[in-house]
Each structure stands twice: as C-alpha cells, then as structure tokens.
Amino acid sequence: MxxxxxxxxxxxxxxxxxxxxxxxxxxxxxxxxxxxxxxxxxxxxxxxxxxxxxxxxxxxxxxxxxxxxxxxxxxxxxxxxxxxxxxxxxxxxxxxxxxxxxxxxxxxxxxxxNAVLFSPEDVDLVLRDPPQRRRLLDILVSQCNAAYLSDLEQFRRALSQRNRLLKENSHLDPPKLMPWNAQLAELGARIVLARLEALDEIRPIAQDFYSRISATPEELGSAYRSLVKEEERARAQEILADALLDRQAEEFSLGYTLSGPHRDNLLFSLDGRSAHKFASKGQLKSVLLAWKLSEASFLESRTGYAPVLLMDDIFSELDGKRADSLLDLVAS
CATH class of the missing domain: 3.40.50.300 (P-loop containing nucleotide triphosphate hydrolases)
Structure with a gap:
C-alpha cells in the first residue's frame, strides 16, 4: 500500500x-x-x-x-x-x-x-494527555476494524444525548436514563474489549522496538486503565451498566457521564515508572516512536498490507546511538 x-x-x-x-x-x-x-x-x-x-x-x-x-x-x-x-x-x-x-x-x-503518522509535536501532547492517548488506540483500531469505528461513533452520539439530559434535567426521573445506560454499556463494552485485544497484541511489539531504539535494558510497559479489569473482560457490559446506575446521582449534580471508555486511560511506563512523569524528552520520543512502529506492524498483521509510515523530524531529541538504531529500523 x-x-x-x-x-x-x-x-x-x-x-x-x-x-x-x-x-x-x-x-x-x-x-x-x-x-x-x-x-x-x-x-x-x-x-x-x-x-x-x-x-x-x-x-x-x-x-x-x-x-x-x-x-x-x-x-x-x-x-x-x-x-x-x-x-x-x-x-x-x-x-x-x-x-x-x-x-x-x-x-x-x-x-x-492505512497510514501511521509520527509528529514531534505529538510527544508531549500524546504522552502527557489522557484523551490523546485514548485517541492513539481509537485511530489504530478503527483503521482495521470497521465495526469498532461504528461502535465508537454510536457511543459518542449516545454519550452526547445522555450528557444533554443530565445537564438540562437536574430533576429527571432516573428510569428515563435507562435506555441510554443500556446503549452505552453495550457499546462501551465492545469498545473496551477491542482496545484491550489490540493492546495485548501491540504491547510486546512496542517493547521490542523500544529496546532496539534505546539499546538499553529499560522495559517499556503499556497498560489500559478502565473500570473493566483485564481479568474481568467477560463481565464488561455488566460492569459498565452497574457503574452507570450507581453514579447517576453524582452525574445529575455534575451534568456529565462519569463511567465508560471515554474516561479510560492508556499508560506508558519505563521499568515500572510512569513515562509521562519521569521520562526525559529523549525517552518520551523513543516511547512514541516505538509505539508508532508497532502500530505499523499491527496494521500489517491485521489487514495484510503494510501501511504508509509517515515520520516527521524523527531524530531531534535523540542521542547518536538512538538515532542510528532508529535509522536502521526504518530502513529495514
């Protein structure tokens, strides 16, 4: 491609x-x-x-x-x-x-x-901002899974409608939210499960690329933080439905929905320490580069076609060893 x-x-x-x-x-x-x-x-x-x-x-x-x-x-x-x-x-x-x-x-x-884009301005934005980290997964999975993109669009519409009801009707009868709760729980569960499945596949690939770029024994970790724990995947819809019901009183007060995949987080770590808190600029850039290269590998394995890899200003912030290692990876 x-x-x-x-x-x-x-x-x-x-x-x-x-x-x-x-x-x-x-x-x-x-x-x-x-x-x-x-x-x-x-x-x-x-x-x-x-x-x-x-x-x-x-x-x-x-x-x-x-x-x-x-x-x-x-x-x-x-x-x-x-x-x-x-x-x-x-x-x-x-x-x-x-x-x-x-x-x-x-x-x-x-x-x-299909394409994968690395932009230097993404390093701070993506690795330090939870919504942008969720967007990484959403764009990746959407490019190889049309059903996921459809679920995501439906979830956002339903979420917008439910939030509007919460804002405009502080005394709304809670049962009137039940149809929206059911829709958000069903769609949200499918979204969470698809993200977890993608992360299961991409996690070891990203770690391998990071090791080859950094040429250090540092271990890159990636974890998905959600109400739905990895070991509770079979109960994802039930867990989200219960959370939407349990927090309704608080949501009426705040005017927005507190539970669902729109509140989840993708976290990166180096040797178990939060990357966005403790990593240097060179380490952060190496993390995102490793993730982007693993995105390309993931898309090729899912679709059978290698995506177009778009790399912008990839060598700034990297020391000589990391720059040489990255060049070898991109060339291969």
Missing part, C-alpha cells in the same frame, strides 16, 4: 502543488516553514479523513481561500485507488470520494488507505 501521486489545493501553505512518490521510500527535504509537515499531514488525511494534528478543517484552508482539496492516487495490490477529499468553509462541509464516487459518510473512507 502506498501513494504514487498527490495534488494539493489551498491546503495549509500550498496554493497548488503536485507530488510524485517512490513506492518504497521517499525523503522530503527543505528549509524550515516550507511545508514538509503539512505534506505529511495531507497524506495522513487520506487515512482518517481529518487532521492527524487535531486541527479544525477551517484552520487548514490556506489564508485568503475558502476551500481545500486533496487528490491522490494510492495503490493496493498494484491497483490504483484514487482518493479525493474536499472541504468548503462557506458551508462547513467536507466530502470524500473514492474512484471518483462520493462516499455516503466521511467515516467510510477509514480503512481504505
């Missing part, structure tokens, strides 16, 4: 630009502020339909313009697969096209082209 050609219009600093890429490896070089990171962001857009940097669509439109478009030819099994994404800020709508045919939903694009 790879990208052979791309055309950008009004995307970030690109008014109009065309690119061609080698099937195996492409190095993008240039002075600062020329758009290297923006180019990688546009490629990742093809995989998830939005910015991997968390930017709003209207903020991606080139200054003075009112739309952007990304057109690319991707290849899978030696067959060309054209993808186009267009956003119009005047109406606030974004559309995706596959083989020139419009997709009913933007989320239908996810899984058609």
């Amino acid at each position: 790879h990208v052979t050609a791309m055309e950008l219009e009004n995307f970030r600093n690109f008014k109009q630009a065309k690119f061609c890429f080698d099937k195996h490896r492409t190095a993008v070089c240039g002075d600062n502020a020329r758009g290297k990171s923006n180019l990688l962001e546009s490629i990742y857009f093809l995989a998830i339909g939005k910015s991997g940097r968390g930017a709003r669509d209207r903020d991606i439109v080139r200054w003075g313009s009112d739309f952007f478009s990304i057109e690319a030819v991707t290849e899978r099994d030696s067959q060309p697969v054209p993808i186009r994404i267009a956003y119009d800020s005047r109406v606030g709508k974004k559309k995706a096209f596959l083989d020139a045919s419009p997709l009913p939903r933007l989320s239908d694009l996810v899984g058609r082209f």
Whole structure:
C-alpha cells in the first residue's frame, strides 16, 4: 500500500502543488516553514479523513481561500485507488470520494488507505494527555476494524444525548436514563474489549522496538486503565451498566457521564515508572516512536498490507546511538 501521486489545493501553505512518490521510500527535504509537515499531514488525511494534528478543517484552508482539496492516487495490490477529499468553509462541509464516487459518510473512507503518522509535536501532547492517548488506540483500531469505528461513533452520539439530559434535567426521573445506560454499556463494552485485544497484541511489539531504539535494558510497559479489569473482560457490559446506575446521582449534580471508555486511560511506563512523569524528552520520543512502529506492524498483521509510515523530524531529541538504531529500523 502506498501513494504514487498527490495534488494539493489551498491546503495549509500550498496554493497548488503536485507530488510524485517512490513506492518504497521517499525523503522530503527543505528549509524550515516550507511545508514538509503539512505534506505529511495531507497524506495522513487520506487515512482518517481529518487532521492527524487535531486541527479544525477551517484552520487548514490556506489564508485568503475558502476551500481545500486533496487528490491522490494510492495503490493496493498494484491497483490504483484514487482518493479525493474536499472541504468548503462557506458551508462547513467536507466530502470524500473514492474512484471518483462520493462516499455516503466521511467515516467510510477509514480503512481504505492505512497510514501511521509520527509528529514531534505529538510527544508531549500524546504522552502527557489522557484523551490523546485514548485517541492513539481509537485511530489504530478503527483503521482495521470497521465495526469498532461504528461502535465508537454510536457511543459518542449516545454519550452526547445522555450528557444533554443530565445537564438540562437536574430533576429527571432516573428510569428515563435507562435506555441510554443500556446503549452505552453495550457499546462501551465492545469498545473496551477491542482496545484491550489490540493492546495485548501491540504491547510486546512496542517493547521490542523500544529496546532496539534505546539499546538499553529499560522495559517499556503499556497498560489500559478502565473500570473493566483485564481479568474481568467477560463481565464488561455488566460492569459498565452497574457503574452507570450507581453514579447517576453524582452525574445529575455534575451534568456529565462519569463511567465508560471515554474516561479510560492508556499508560506508558519505563521499568515500572510512569513515562509521562519521569521520562526525559529523549525517552518520551523513543516511547512514541516505538509505539508508532508497532502500530505499523499491527496494521500489517491485521489487514495484510503494510501501511504508509509517515515520520516527521524523527531524530531531534535523540542521542547518536538512538538515532542510528532508529535509522536502521526504518530502513529495514
């Protein structure tokens, strides 16, 4: 799986630009502020339909313009697969096209082209911010599991509705929340189980990559913190349903839902110590690089296709030994 050609219009600093890429490896070089990171962001857009940097669509439109478009030819099994994404800020709508045919939903694009993005700005943001760490798992699993993405979208809609009821009806009869509780417990259980299953597979791969990058005996650990303990997976739906019921009085007071996968956490550790609390910048970057390389391995094992690996400014903060080890890994 790879990208052979791309055309950008009004995307970030690109008014109009065309690119061609080698099937195996492409190095993008240039002075600062020329758009290297923006180019990688546009490629990742093809995989998830939005910015991997968390930017709003209207903020991606080139200054003075009112739309952007990304057109690319991707290849899978030696067959060309054209993808186009267009956003119009005047109406606030974004559309995706596959083989020139419009997709009913933007989320239908996810899984058609897989990519993994490493960005240096992610190091502090991702490793120190719980929602961003959950997002790591959500994007990863969604790219190889359409059912997971559907569950995630339904869960977010149900959660929004339940939170609205909690905020607007402080004296609402608790039984009226039961349909939402049942929906959140069922969907939430499937989400938690899929995350745990993915982490089971990716954990040893990430540890192996970290050992090879760091060339130290440090052990990278990754754990999922949830109301549902790993040994209680069979009871996931029951546990979430009980928690939603037990905390309703507190939720009415606060106006939002306190239990579910939206409150869970992915934690990284080095030799048993919290990485986001104690690790140096070089160690944190090595952790995220190891995770991203293991994401690529995971996606290839699940889909049968190696994803496009997008690596931005990967050597800063790394000492010479780690930089050499990383270069050997990426080259192989």
